[in-house]
Amino acid sequence: MKRFVLTLAFLFGAVQAQAADPAPAYPAHTIPNSLLRALPKNADGRSYQLHIHLPGSFAKEPKRRYPVLYVTDGYWDFATVVASYNNLAYDQVVPEFIVVGLGYAGDNLDYGSLRRWELSPVAMGEGSGQADKFLAALEREIFPLLEREYRADPAQRYLAGSSLGGLFTLHAMYAKPDLFKGYIAASPAVVAGNDWIIGQAKAHAETGKPIKARLYVTGAEHEWPAFLAGIKRYQALLPALKHPELVYQNRTIDGERHAGTKAESYTRGMRFLFEPLAPEKGPSKD
Template sequence: MVMRFSFFAISLLAASMASAKPEPIPLTIGETVTLEALGVERAVNIILPPDYAAEPEKRWPVIYLLDGAMKQDLMMGAGLMRWGALWGRSKDAIIVGIETKDRQRELLPPTGDTAERKRWPSAGESAAFRQWLTDTVKPMIEARYRHDGTALLVGESAAGHFVVETWAEAPALFTGYAAISPSLQWDSEALSRRALGDAKRPPLYLSLADERGATESGMMRLLGVLPTEQPYCFSDRRKQLRHATSLHGLLPEALQYLLPTEADWLEEFGMVLRCDRRGGAL
């Protein structure tokens, strides 16, 4: 009788365990720090490589992604970067997503265009935002995380204009720049009219989707004034991409250019670095 009861109890326990649902545990993908810039609190989000903790002696490149909030481009940017690293298309890296609150205010310089001033009255404080990156964000990241000295600035649209402006005005702040569909129409294409001189700056990735108008003419003018020895890659995708799809389509290529690997199988899988115009050597 006792043995029968024990068998019944064990069977009941086994059935109970089989029907129990496993308890979920948190999936942690990164860290976040809240900082203030231009009088507004914002998140700086850090996503570390999967092997960061397992390889305590290794150091990593850092990608500073503008518009990098959770509700902005952070997850897409981190996913595309990881996908590229998985295939060996580009090196794995630390992603630093920088949240923007008022993009025209933070990412664009002042404009003399009346229509732009009327539409975006708060625009024009990109210099102050860049100073915040210089004085606060980069020193914090470099002090807390194991970096290898490579620091890339990546942005699209208005953030792309900020990338080109930073490359032109403070080139030593980062070691590489990627401006995807930059808003070079801003302020009557003023950025493309700026004298750059012959000094060699860090590598610059540029792309153009089906922008047309002043955005396109601004890009063509900029390409025309780049110094001969300047390392750059220009990807002309006017026939394939729209402004809204350019970041999704071209970030992997930008990272392939700026964080190259020695993989010899990429062309076989269609991961070709396409530079319709290219200058200098990396």
């Protein structure tokens, strides 16, 4: 009996010792060819962080400049976009380009609150409606950094975003039509401000000024009904607006809800935006 108790005590002690051992230190998983750049707090008190993915040839071709796709909500959508980009680049249906996810520096952040300030061009409650300041920060701080240090081509900027990011994308197209060459508006929040963006679209159309760009707009089949209705109103209006030189494509992603539409929207959107620059338009040679 004494031997049995000692054996139990030994085993129990061994289990305790094992439980106390630290977990093995495995390397963190990272996205290849990618890095994070935290920027100094700017004049508006915003602390931005850039998620940057560089093309495979970046180090081998030091004099080459690349198109850039800027993606809102980088903390959520950067990895999705990069995964799709790498597949499309492998198939040679898009050129090599840089992907930049736009996000915030710091830990334990409330992204919902932060993004409402940046991405809403119209007031949506307290701490919102500052999209023009974000556009100015892109133009004043972020574009020069990418073009100076990462050989980004200033003539080949593109913008993508989902939901509020999609609304920001449409707003950028109307507010600063010369900043970008193409736009992916995935499930844009058209309904914000009682279809405020539709008013902007109509006002721009009345000027007759061209939008020399490509635009890809999606909604999800199983969005909230009122939200999807707003997207469809905008999609239906595009032919009537007749924006000179704008090449656009609308799509409803079947079977998906609001967030589930992102992967297909970004994948198909990238193909559409970069089609004129695609190195190969036929099937893979493999």
